[in-house]
Amino acid sequence: MRDKIKLVSTGKTKAGNLTGTFYTTTKNKKNTTTKLEFKRFDRRAYNAETGKCGMHVVFKEAKI
Numbered sequence: 001m002r003d004k005i006k007l008v009s010t011g012k013t014k015a016g017n018l019t020g021t022f023y024t025t026t027k028n029k030k031n032t033t034t035k036l037e038f039k040r041f042d043r044r045a046y047n048a049e050t051g052k053c054g055m056h057v058v059f060k061e062a063k064i
Contacts, residue, residue, distance in 0.1 A: 001030070
């Protein structure tokens with residue numbers, strides 16, 4: 001049975017707050033018992049090295 005899940009960004013804005021960006025997807029709970037983590041692009045995350053917004057960050061699974 002496939003359940004809907006939400007992948008929430010761990011990226012932060014320039015002020016240090018979480019961006020709140022998320023993706024939705026489905027996962028098979030029988031085959032995947034652990035929580036999912038993907039590295040995806042967050043256009044609101046602040047990159048201190050370049051001084052610009054937008055970078056790849058880890059998205060962690062959360063309940064919808």
